[in-house]
Amino acid sequence: MKNNPNIQKQTQDPTVSALRPFGTSIFTEMTALAVEFGAVNLSQGFPDFEGPLEVRQKAAEAIIRGPNQYPPSMGIPALRQAIARKMMRFYGIEVYPETEVTVTAGATEGLTATLLGILEPGDEVILIEPAYDSYAPIASLAGAGIRFVRLAPPDFNLPLHDLEAAFGPRTKAIMINTPQNPCGKVFTEEELTIIGDLCVKHDCYAISDEVYEHLVYGGNTHVTLLSIPSLRQRGFLVSSTAKTFSMTGWKQGYVIAAPPLSKAVRMSHQFITFSGQPALQEAMAMAIDSPDSYYGELLGSYTRKRAYLCEGLKELGFHVLEPDGAYYVLADIRPLGFEDDYGFCRMLPKEAGVAAIPSSCFWKERSCARELVRFCFCKKDETLEEGVRRLRKWLAK
Numbered sequence: 001m002k003n004n005p006n007i008q009k010q011t012q013d014p015t016v017s018a019l020r021p022f023g024t025s026i027f028t029e030m031t032a033l034a035v036e037f038g039a040v041n042l043s044q045g046f047p048d049f050e051g052p053l054e055v056r057q058k059a060a061e062a063i064i065r066g067p068n069q070y071p072p073s074m075g076i077p078a079l080r081q082a083i084a085r086k087m088m089r090f091y092g093i094e095v096y097p098e099t100e101v102t103v104t105a106g107a108t109e110g111l112t113a114t115l116l117g118i119l120e121p122g123d124e125v126i127l128i129e130p131a132y133d134s135y136a137p138i139a140s141l142a143g144a145g146i147r148f149v150r151l152a153p154p155d156f157n158l159p160l161h162d163l164e165a166a167f168g169p170r171t172k173a174i175m176i177n178t179p180q181n182p183c184g185k186v187f188t189e190e191e192l193t194i195i196g197d198l199c200v201k202h203d204c205y206a207i208s209d210e211v212y213e214h215l216v217y218g219g220n221t222h223v224t225l226l227s228i229p230s231l232r233q234r235g236f237l238v239s240s241t242a243k244t245f246s247m248t249g250w251k252q253g254y255v256i257a258a259p260p261l262s263k264a265v266r267m268s269h270q271f272i273t274f275s276g277q278p279a280l281q282e283a284m285a286m287a288i289d290s291p292d293s294y295y296g297e298l299l300g301s302y303t304r305k306r307a308y309l310c311e312g313l314k315e316l317g318f319h320v321l322e323p324d325g326a327y328y329v330l331a332d333i334r335p336l337g338f339e340d341d342y343g344f345c346r347m348l349p350k351e352a353g354v355a356a357i358p359s360s361c362f363w364k365e366r367s368c369a370r371e372l373v374r375f376c377f378c379k380k381d382e383t384l385e386e387g388v389r390r391l392r393k394w395l396a397k
């Protein structure tokens with residue numbers, strides 16, 4: 001048997017070539033290091049506190065009461081209607097829950113269903129770097145080529161010439177993320193309009209990941225892709241309840257798009273997960289309808305956490321890039337005498353008892369932004385205080 005080459009081929013690494021370049025996610029690696037060294041985990045973006053009690057109670061009650069069978073593939077009507085109401089309430093946009101809303105297993109599956117639903121092998125997708133880690137692997141799995149448009153620190157301005165140059169005859173879609181992880185950029189209406197005009201010119205789609213839509217600071221406002229007239233019929237809005245309700249483990253996301261576009265999403269969604277969990281969907285419908293005070297308190301709390309972490313890191317000597325949105329801070333490590341974000345983050349859990357993410361993992365070229373480390377502030381106040389305390393103690397040595 002050992003000499004049979006076919007058998008050896010089957011038992012070696014069966015991972016498809018499209019996925020091999022991506023390796024194990026740095027988030028997994030950093031969280032594992034945080035656990036190994038008992039570090040304060042400011043790396044992966046999940047809260048260390050629970051979401052609203054009444055939402056969890058509603059889910060528990062719905063599980064006991066039932067039904068617990070497959071809900072409709074596109075999501076239960078109550079949740080799709082709540083999502084449509086929310087689009088009118090926050091953005092003044094009319095959305096049809098029957099034909100335009102699809103509930104997915106988190107934004108991650110929403111993005112996957114969208115890309116697998118619209119991409120043909122040989123198509124091209126434009127990604128704006130820094131890009132969230134799931135975009136490129138999904139596009140690759142779909143057989144698409146990727147063109148990157150690079151945003152550079154410290155301002156992360158959209159380079160219009162590079163953006164225009166990235167569009168070509170094979171472009172099927174451009175993906176944006178606003179507010180953007182990890183840099184906190186919030187796309188303006190003007191920038192989205194430029195993107196919309198390019199999509200019209202090149203007859204392609206825009207996909208917008210808006211999972212941090214309710215976390216925008218200072219004088220900034222979240223502008224959703226679907227509010228741009230040129231993108232209403234060619235835009236896919238992907239969002240999630242994970243960040244807004246501090247329940248990342250529930251994986252309740254959704255895609256909103258015009259009916260023909262939603263049809264493509266639903267076609268692939270039915271073969272990926274088919275459906276979500278009915279009790280969690282019922283509870284999320286209730287959560288989305290929360291009063292304004294809920295959304296206001298969420299933003300107030302994150303505004304304070306952002307200020308605390310930015311100030312704390314500044315006092316320690318980091319050069320801090322204050323984010324306009326999302327819940328991450330990029331900190332320049334050069335003033336502390338370091339140069340390499342990977343080396344810094346691999347050493348930090350053991351030496352300082354704190355975990356962070358090397359920001360260059362969000363760029364294709366690891367030479368970009370090597371001086372920046374990402375800390376998240378979606379943590380209890382005492383966790384952030386302990387993180388800053390440990391960094392201070394380590395730096396004082």
Ligand SMILES: Cc1ncc(COP(=O)(O)O)c(C=O)c1O
Nearest residue numbers: 045106107108132181240242253
């Ligand atoms: C930009 C971005 N998109 C998507 C996700 C994942 O969303 P979900 O948990 O709903 O799949 C995250 C999580 O960190 C994110 O930062």
